[in-house]
Amino acid sequence: MTFANQTDFTQLPTFPVVQRPPTTPTDDTIELFGLYVVSQPTQVVIDRLLTPGRRSRVAFFNAHCGNVMAGDADYADALMTADEVLPDGIGVELSARMTGSSLTENLNGTDFTPALLKRAAAQGLSVFLLGARPGVAEDAADRLCLDIPGLRVVGTRDGYDGMADEVATIRAVNLARPDILLVAAGVPMQDLWIARNAHRLHPRICLGVGALFDFLAGRVRRAPAWVRGARCEWVWRLASEPRRMARRYLIGNLAFLTRAARAAFARQDKSDAVARVMDILLAGAALMLLSPFALFVAAAIRLDSKGPVFFRQTRVGKDGQHFSMLKFRSMYLDAEARRAELLATSDREGVCFKSRTDPRITKLGRVLRRYSIDELPQIWNILRGDMSIVGPRPALPSEVAAYPERALERLVCKPGLTGIWQVSGRAEIGFDKMIDMDIAYVRSRSVLLNIILITMTFRAVLGGRGAY
Numbered sequence: 001m002t003f004a005n006q007t008d009f010t011q012l013p014t015f016p017v018v019q020r021p022p023t024t025p026t027d028d029t030i031e032l033f034g035l036y037v038v039s040q041p042t043q044v045v046i047d048r049l050l051t052p053g054r055r056s057r058v059a060f061f062n063a064h065c066g067n068v069m070a071g072d073a074d075y076a077d078a079l080m081t082a083d084e085v086l087p088d089g090i091g092v093e094l095s096a097r098m099t100g101s102s103l104t105e106n107l108n109g110t111d112f113t114p115a116l117l118k119r120a121a122a123q124g125l126s127v128f129l130l131g132a133r134p135g136v137a138e139d140a141a142d143r144l145c146l147d148i149p150g151l152r153v154v155g156t157r158d159g160y161d162g163m164a165d166e167v168a169t170i171r172a173v174n175l176a177r178p179d180i181l182l183v184a185a186g187v188p189m190q191d192l193w194i195a196r197n198a199h200r201l202h203p204r205i206c207l208g209v210g211a212l213f214d215f216l217a218g219r220v221r222r223a224p225a226w227v228r229g230a231r232c233e234w235v236w237r238l239a240s241e242p243r244r245m246a247r248r249y250l251i252g253n254l255a256f257l258t259r260a261a262r263a264a265f266a267r268q269d270k271s272d273a274v275a276r277v278m279d280i281l282l283a284g285a286a287l288m289l290l291s292p293f294a295l296f297v298a299a300a301i302r303l304d305s306k307g308p309v310f311f312r313q314t315r316v317g318k319d320g321q322h323f324s325m326l327k328f329r330s331m332y333l334d335a336e337a338r339r340a341e342l343l344a345t346s347d348r349e350g351v352c353f354k355s356r357t358d359p360r361i362t363k364l365g366r367v368l369r370r371y372s373i374d375e376l377p378q379i380w381n382i383l384r385g386d387m388s389i390v391g392p393r394p395a396l397p398s399e400v401a402a403y404p405e406r407a408l409e410r411l412v413c414k415p416g417l418t419g420i421w422q423v424s425g426r427a428e429i430g431f432d433k434m435i436d437m438d439i440a441y442v443r444s445r446s447v448l449l450n451i452i453l454i455t456m457t458f459r460a461v462l463g464g465r466g467a468y
Contacts, residue, residue, distance in 0.1 A: 075188035274447055
């Protein structure tokens with residue numbers, strides 16, 4: 001694209017420099033490291049960005065961004081003064097949990113940006129692609145035009161020679177008159193560039209999009225939809241780009257979460273903070289290390305029997321709060337409907353049902369239960385803050401409704417993935433003795449006790465005693 005005989009750039013109107021204060025908190029944001037990160041569904045955010053007459057400087061924020069921000073004051077300022085900071089990645093989601101908040105939606109850039117452009121195309125708006133290696137922006141534009149009928153791409157420019165002359169780059173963008181400018185130059189360069197030139201750029205929306213052009217152009221293989229939906233796209237990308245992604249996702253997320261844990265520790269009661277930090281770090285590491293194995297188990301479940309990979313069930317947590325507990329599905333689809341007719345066959349005394357010959361369990365399910373593999377998805381419940389690594393097992397609402405008064409004391413703390421009952425024989429222990437164990441734990445819990453129980457759990461899992 002050439003601009004010969006065009007109006008001189010110095011004659012083009014520019015927006016006045018406006019010294020904006022850092023983004024301020026609203027009902028639809030949560031605070032993380034001094035940033036007010038958007039906590040709204042995709043379509044709500046898109047509606048806001050496309051409001052007629054509105055101009056927005058938008059940045060995505062993930063664990064890598066947080067790590068860079070910690071050592072780059074200019075980049076931190078660029079994020080703090082952005083009009084919208086969008087959460088992108090599990091690290092940000094888990095950090096929000098540490099503050100006692102939760103994100104409405106994780107706005108992954110590779111999904112959010114095409115959704116934004118689809119709505120923009122329906123409104124007749126146009127887009128300019130700026131950045132990436134030579135040829136990548138053009139290929140990405142071709143892909144977008146194929147995927148989004150009616151999308152008007154009014155220009156592309158690479159991020160190497162194409163961005164070397166800042167004045168010429170801005171001139172090219174403004175003369176193309178796009179409504180949306182996507183800048184793919186990596187963190188922190190893209191956001192610093194947008195922030196530095198925001199007053200001279202005419203597009204309504206200026207958005208830093210990282211490696212999006214590489215994904216669209218096929219330079220980086222993107223995970224299929226079912227992997228992205230399972231929140232484990234990073235595993236797919238780790239396999240595709242092992243060196244870069246190991247540093248970015250494994251080391252980067254752990255460093256970011258450690259920083260978030262320290263911040264959470266400073267705000268909370270020390271004993272609770274230590275337990276929560278231990279939960280986050282151990283569960284986060286387990287999630288990353290065990291994800292490849294979890295994908296294998298998920299595939300095996302799909303092959304073994306009809307139905308979803310995960311089983312969700314309402315359980316009772318701390319102070320009687322209900323939450324949705326995750327497990328790998330180990331039963332047939334009609335298991336819940338058949339539970340009532342099997343209550344009389346329970347092997348356990350008391351209100352908790354357990355049957356060694358339960359006909360609802362699949363063949364693979366018996367193996368998963370034998371080695372407690374079906375419990376692995378509860379790592380996510382721990383990261384969310386519904387559960388802890390150590391604590392009483394979460395009970396069903398129907399079981400809690402039948403509890404004697406003394407048993408309610410086990411609800412004083414968060415339920416756990418493991419605990420005294422779990423390492424002492426599990427289903428072989430009767431209800432009354434289980435309650436005694438849980439109450440003893442509640443009254444004497446400590447970090448040292450938790451470490452001892454976690455260590456004993458490995459032996460219990462390998463032995464499989466009481467697991468069925």
